[in-house]
Amino acid sequence: MDNLAQELKPAVAIVGGGWSGLACAIECVHQGLRPTLFEAAPGLGGRARTVRMDGLPLDNGQHIMIGAYTETLSLMRRIGADPDRLLQRLPLTLSFDDGFRLAARGSSRASLALAFVRARGLGWPDRLAALRLLRAIRTPPAAQETVSALLVRTGQTECCLRHLWWPLCISALNTTADRASARAFARVLNDSLMGGHGAADLLLPRADLGALLPEPALFWLRAHGATVKTGTRVLGVQCSGEGFRLECGDGPTVADRIVFATSPHQLPSMLAGLPDMEALAREVSALEYEAINTVHVAFDSTTRLPDAMTGFVDGEPHWVFDRGALGGTPGLLACVVSAARDSREQTEKAVLATLRRQYPQLARPLWVRTISERRATFRCTPDRPVLRQPRDDRIALAGDYLIADYPGTLEAAVRSGLAAARRIARRP
């Protein structure tokens, strides 16, 4: 009887097992649908996954969440992945190599305001300039404005640029201020700094990325009757009768509804066999991308940096995370270069030189592994195309590129996945 009830639910194929595809599959179960998730890679997680390098589990890149990631945190709770255990919550702290330090002592708005007043390195002209910017962005900036133009318009000081807005822009949008969308930046600042209690808190993974969502989601989905096929690439999709036929590595499959949760650059080939998708494929092809390079450097397990997270005003790396101080592997540093232009080798050389200069007391590293994600996120520019869902309501798109005026983040991926499941569930 149970099997029959399961068979009668509409079958949904979800192509892609990144955070958007996982969110979509979980919400499909809640909506009474029967999802099958196809992931080409051997493991789940997409651009936020645990990889093995020479047998070592490493994140493909250091990820930071913030308190404003409400949908991601609630999704984790829904499947039993407790954010309070898996993430270290720190009131907003920005410490830089040149001694600048802004550290909130709590998660309230008052603590945040006090942190600006007490920040080491911020003078009164800087504080007033920061306030001017935060007041200005209560009105969304013009659609075409860049972050640099917004910073000029609101008269930002050199100190604010170097310690607040440039680093926040490149970390949150993975796009430099001269190219980045002021509207998306304003949205991030409004959601975090102005978002109320806890919204600006930093949530830093204690465990590896796989443990935050991909692994508990796999367990939860299978326990709730969903099918998850890893190592299964979908080669093409066509309409077939009332539904869809998917060509996969392990043979054809049919589904009543379909969600494409691939990275945007992988979408056009998926749409090629479906009618009326040319315009959508053209629009998504217009997106541009930015890389992120992460240099993992392992020292003796007693090694500790003065701060769990340190910014470098001159970039290369932009941030260094002490994974041991965050409850992860002791002695392991993750050094991040956002919007990276250099090769893996050049980045690794520059980062090691910076570490030697900044921390002369460090011994020789035990090992170094550098991971370069060439298309880490779309470039978050004012003119980036915002994609609409296809007219056919049996088809939905999910992915971090689908939320207007929002950068490519885990939260965008999760929100889009939930929205995609709700869209196809609305169909009778």
Ligand SMILES: Cc1cc2nc3c(=O)[nH]c(=O)nc-3n(C[C@H](O)[C@H](O)[C@H](O)COP(=O)(O)OP(=O)(O)OC[C@H]3O[C@@H](n4cnc5c(N)ncnc54)[C@H](O)[C@@H]3O)c2cc1C
């Ligand atoms: C190094 C790095 C650092 C980052 N740092 C942060 C951060 O600090 N904070 C933050 O919020 N975000 C960060 N991000 C961004 C975040 O990781 C992404 O926004 C998010 O993971 C995107 O998820 P997605 O599901 O939209 O896409 P993806 O993760 O790209 O998922 C798409 C999946 O589809 C699969 N697929 C593609 N084609 C097929 C096919 N034909 N058949 C089957 N499967 C297919 C792919 O293998 C992939 O697993 C970072 C990203 C990187 C790379």
